[in-house]
Amino acid sequence: MVRRLVSIFSREISGVHNAAYLLGIFAFLSQCLALVRDKLLAHQFGAGQTLDIYYASFRIPDLIFATVASLVSISVLIPFLAKAFEKDAEKGEAHTKQLIDTLFSGYMLLMIIVSMCAFLFMPYLSKFVMPGLEGSVYDEFIKLSRILLLQPIALGISSLLGSLTQVTRRFFLYALSPLFYNAAIIAGIMYLAPSLGLVGIIWGVVIGAVLHFAIQLPYISSINLLPAFTLHIRWKEFIEVITLSLPRTLTLSLFSLELIFITLYASYMQEGSIAIFNLALNLQSVPFAIIGVSYSLAAFPTLSKLFSSGDKEKFLEHVEVAARHIIFWALPITALFIVLRAQIVRVILGSGSFNWDDTRLTAACLALFTISLIAQSLELLFVRAYYAAGNTKKPLIINVIFSVLTIVLPGIFIVLWKALPTFGYFIEVLFKVQDIPGAVVLALPLGFSIGTVCNAVVLWLAFRRSFKGALDNAVKTLFQAFSGAVVAGFVAYLTLGAMLRFVDTETTVGIFTQGFVAGIVGILAAVGVLSLLRNPELREIMAIIPRRIFKEKNVISE
Numbered sequence: 001m002v003r004r005l006v007s008i009f010s011r012e013i014s015g016v017h018n019a020a021y022l023l024g025i026f027a028f029l030s031q032c033l034a035l036v037r038d039k040l041l042a043h044q045f046g047a048g049q050t051l052d053i054y055y056a057s058f059r060i061p062d063l064i065f066a067t068v069a070s071l072v073s074i075s076v077l078i079p080f081l082a083k084a085f086e087k088d089a090e091k092g093e094a095h096t097k098q099l100i101d102t103l104f105s106g107y108m109l110l111m112i113i114v115s116m117c118a119f120l121f122m123p124y125l126s127k128f129v130m131p132g133l134e135g136s137v138y139d140e141f142i143k144l145s146r147i148l149l150l151q152p153i154a155l156g157i158s159s160l161l162g163s164l165t166q167v168t169r170r171f172f173l174y175a176l177s178p179l180f181y182n183a184a185i186i187a188g189i190m191y192l193a194p195s196l197g198l199v200g201i202i203w204g205v206v207i208g209a210v211l212h213f214a215i216q217l218p219y220i221s222s223i224n225l226l227p228a229f230t231l232h233i234r235w236k237e238f239i240e241v242i243t244l245s246l247p248r249t250l251t252l253s254l255f256s257l258e259l260i261f262i263t264l265y266a267s268y269m270q271e272g273s274i275a276i277f278n279l280a281l282n283l284q285s286v287p288f289a290i291i292g293v294s295y296s297l298a299a300f301p302t303l304s305k306l307f308s309s310g311d312k313e314k315f316l317e318h319v320e321v322a323a324r325h326i327i328f329w330a331l332p333i334t335a336l337f338i339v340l341r342a343q344i345v346r347v348i349l350g351s352g353s354f355n356w357d358d359t360r361l362t363a364a365c366l367a368l369f370t371i372s373l374i375a376q377s378l379e380l381l382f383v384r385a386y387y388a389a390g391n392t393k394k395p396l397i398i399n400v401i402f403s404v405l406t407i408v409l410p411g412i413f414i415v416l417w418k419a420l421p422t423f424g425y426f427i428e429v430l431f432k433v434q435d436i437p438g439a440v441v442l443a444l445p446l447g448f449s450i451g452t453v454c455n456a457v458v459l460w461l462a463f464r465r466s467f468k469g470a471l472d473n474a475v476k477t478l479f480q481a482f483s484g485a486v487v488a489g490f491v492a493y494l495t496l497g498a499m500l501r502f503v504d505t506e507t508t509v510g511i512f513t514q515g516f517v518a519g520i521v522g523i524l525a526a527v528g529v530l531s532l533l534r535n536p537e538l539r540e541i542m543a544i545i546p547r548r549i550f551k552e553k554n555v556i557s558e
Contacts, residue, residue: 026175031286033182040189046353047272055278057144063256069156104227106238151209158213177212184208247392254403261407270438280365291329292377295322303388324477328537330374331481332526335489337370343515364431365445372449375456382459406451413443484526492522
């Protein structure tokens with residue numbers, strides 16, 4: 001029975017689109033669990049100090065994960081593992097196993113040292129993240145942050161194992177990990193929190209991180225590549241991996257630094273601001289995970305293989321295909337999220353301790369975050385394309401510059417909000433929150449989105465300059481998808497108003513029905529526009545959907 005399950009979960013998935021849609025489906029399922037998680041948190045605690053502490057306690061552990069665990073990340077290891085498998089095939093040597101043991105041992109030594117230092121200095125580090133905390137609340141924050149230091153260790157191991165499952169194209173198995181992670185957190189909220197409080201939820205997070213890598217162990221063991229700790233570390237190879245991954249590690253750590261500074265800004269605002277920012281960010285992460293993360297993950301192994309084999313034309317073709325499909329999906333979804341933001345937040349989060357003011361502020365933050373959805377998705381794709389091409393310096397330099405901008409802009413907008421009341425009032429009226437205290441929290445997603453959009457635009461231009469002729473057809477898709485998005489948003493907005501005569505917006509069912517119908521009508525309108533424009537992405541998707549992922553290896557030309 002166990003072997004049968006392993007064989008089902010470890011099936012090879014061929015083709016970028018097949019892998020992308022598989023990852024997208026599982027990303028959607030994972031994000032559904034994440035929404036259930038956030039629903040339970042918002043219902044139980046509301047947007048207040050308790051939820052502020054919960055989200056802020058992740059900041060230091062997440063930074064450690066970005067700076068240390070990313071040294072053995074999928075984006076860096078896949079090219080190394082691909083070469084190791086080739087050596088094994090040619091010479092019959094166990095080069096891959098030796099490489100895995102070296103990386104695992106070096107990573108564990110480094111992570112244990114860093115985690116121990118963070119554990120000891122957490123009282124000082126916590127003052128930078130949440131400077132206003134005192135007394136028992138401050139002590140609880142330190143305790144939660146220390147427990148969460150176990151999470152980056154487990155997720156780093158999962159990243160190492162995930163490199164093996166991806167390089168062998170076992171995307172189905174890799175996609176299961178987030179489901180177990182979020183399910184464990186939900187279990188922590190439901191069964192541990194009533195007796196242990198926030199500590200119970202944090203232990204649920206740690207258990208979820210362990211399950212994140214444990215689900216991959218049976219398959220890794222079946223191919224005899226289960227990592228083993230060794231003192232005979234091949235330092236030359238380990239240093240080679242570290243040297244290559246260092247720019248990427250710095251790139252990843254920039255996002256964690258951005259969140260630390262944004263959390264710092266929010267800590268000086270009204271209680272609940274950190275919670276509202278994070279809840280809106282998590283809602284926006286649903287389409288980002290389904291679109292941006294899925295396509296970039298699915299494309300990366302193929303891009304690495306094509307570039308290393310010298311097939312530059314196919315490499316650029318794959319990047320363009322992924323970019324076109326990201327644009328195709330992201331723009332209409334952006335328009336619908338902006339129009340339906342209130343319905344989305346009310347249905348998902350609006351119950352229990354999460355009141356109407358919390359809902360409106362979170363909806364406004366969600367709209368501002370969603371503006372940068374396409375930018376976040378394309379940024380991830382371009383960075384991975386650069387990594388596949390062996391160029392880690394250029395995306396690092398660009399990301400450093402614009403991460404500084406993303407950190408500075410929220411602070412500037414906060415100052416403008418207070419110094420120029422007209423500026424703040426304009427944003428508040430635009431998103432219909434002018435009568436709610438604490439609306440200055442909108443300065444945080446506004447600064448984040450502007451910085452992210454600028455970053456993506458420069459990466460796009462830089463990629464075209466690095467690879468002549470790249471992304472030429474993506475501009476056409478951008479125009480067509482934008483046209484579809486405008487029509488989808490406008491039609492959805494009109495439908496919302498028309499539905500007021502048929503549904504009771506005082507109930508969750510009524511709100512859901514109103515938003516669902518408006519969304520469906522908006523999508524149909526977008527499909528109509530894209531059909532008139534003879535959009536090639538729409539034709540490709542209509543060809544893929546009826547077919548079964550596991551039966552068709554190449555649905556369309558790659």
